[in-house]
Amino acid sequence: xxxxxxxxxxxxxxxxxxxxxxxxxxxxxxxxxxxxxxxxxxxxxxxxxxxxxxxxxxxxxxxxxxxxxxxxxxxxxxxxxxxxxxxxxxxxxxxxxxxxxxxxxxxxxxxxxxxxxxxxxxxxxxxxxxxxxxxxxxxxxxxxxxxxxxxxxxxxxxxxxxxxxxxxxxxxxxxxxxxxxxxxxxxxxxxxxxxxxxxxxxxxxxxxxxxxxxxxxxxxxxxxxxxxxxxxxxxxxxxxxxxxxxxxxxxxxxxxxxxxxxxxxxxx
Numbered sequence: 001x002x003x004x005x006x007x008x009x010x011x012x013x014x015x016x017x018x019x020x021x022x023x024x025x026x027x028x029x030x031x032x033x034x035x036x037x038x039x040x041x042x043x044x045x046x047x048x049x050x051x052x053x054x055x056x057x058x059x060x061x062x063x064x065x066x067x068x069x070x071x072x073x074x075x076x077x078x079x080x081x082x083x084x085x086x087x088x089x090x091x092x093x094x095x096x097x098x099x100x101x102x103x104x105x106x107x108x109x110x111x112x113x114x115x116x117x118x119x120x121x122x123x124x125x126x127x128x129x130x131x132x133x134x135x136x137x138x139x140x141x142x143x144x145x146x147x148x149x150x151x152x153x154x155x156x157x158x159x160x161x162x163x164x165x166x167x168x169x170x171x172x173x174x175x176x177x178x179x180x181x182x183x184x185x186x187x188x189x190x191x192x193x194x195x196x197x198x199x200x201x202x203x204x205x206x207x208x209x210x211x212x213x214x215x216x217x218x219x220x221x222x223x224x225x226x227x228x229x230x231x232x233x234x235x236x237x238x239x240x241x242x243x244x245x246x247x248x249x250x251x252x253x254x255x256x257x258x259x260x261x262x263x264x265x266x267x268x
Contacts, residue, residue: 060109101185
């Protein structure tokens with residue numbers, strides 16, 4: 001038989017073979033599945049890298065929350081509260097509900113000296129530390145080996161910080177927006193950790209407290225002992241229900257909030 005005949009018979013056998021039908025049925029769906037799994041993994045990796053900064057409440061925020069729980073009941077304290085307004089979110093460290101007032105608390109774990117003025121948009125943080133620095137001159141050992149001496153040098157770094165009082169005022173405005181039908185006093189409180197030294201210009205505002213963590217319990221007790229009850233139990237229950245309904249705190253929303261802030265910092 002000729003070569004052409006053998007080729008024709010081979011092609012005829014291959015075309016009408018059942019494997020020609022079985023192979024596409026098996027492999028085409030398999031290819032689609034592999035492509036789908038690959039794209040989903042790539043999307044998950046992208047989201048994970050995009051929101052890698054989200055870690056929830058930090059250690060100092062949890063510490064302040066525990067201090068608040070010593071004075072107030074569980075249902076009176078919100079931690080890491082996420083309040084939505086349109087397509088934006090406002091993350092609030094702590095909210096405390098009492099019949100005296102609503103406390104909106106921002107906690108800051110800053111080191112060094114923090115120079116603060118409530119009327120300035122930015123505060124400054126001064127960090128001093130000692131760092132080992134190589135000498136610019138080359139020395140030689142008794143064997144003639146060159147080396148450079150190291151000496152300790154004092155370094156000072158100054159960083160700009162956004163005014164946390166103004167930051168917390170934004171939180172308070174967001175709360176008032178959703179509770180506009182109730183006239184309630186809201187206290188702006190900023191709590192600094194003991195790791196830093198706060199250099200604060202004097203201010204006169206009975207509803208603003210800028211304090212260290214060691215003064216938190218004393219300030220809260222003094223406020224609760226000296227101020228009258230201005231919020232009824234009925235209104236307090238209403239405020240609690242509203243805040244619970246508005247709390248959009250979930251890992252997804254928190255990650256979106258962190259991502260939005262990181263994008264804004266690029267243009268700061």
